[in-house]
Amino acid sequence: MAKTQLNVRVDEGTARAARERALARGISVNRYIEELVRQDTGEAGRTFVEAAADFMKQYESVFAEEFAETRGTGTAVGDGR
Template sequence: MAKTQLNVRVDEATAETARERASQRGISVNRYIEELVQQDEGENGRAFVQAAADFMRTYEAVFTEEFDARGDGAR
């Protein structure tokens, strides 16, 4: 995958924390930040899927009734 450069400004305490955490993991600060973003993206995706599943469980009977009443049911 192609890489692109992203410049970010943070206060010195945040920068030092990022350096320390990356060093503890034996990775670069770039890799550390990349992993944080990927983790956040994954959490958002899981939250969306869970919300969609909850919605379908809540309204399953409504959809079933509506589509069966119109003869659109896929049974």
């Protein structure tokens, strides 16, 4: 993907916070800002939902079997019975 340079002016406190957060995550400030924008625009959430849907599709039979067994015994998942 082609990159475009974007110059942004922020106060020193914001710049310091961005640097500290990026450093704590082990990524560049550029990548940190890029991830924040993606999260804000929903790309990260959409990616997560797509991955979760794919996981459920792959393991649908396993879940169906497990819940069928659970329903058949009268035991609810997570109720400790």
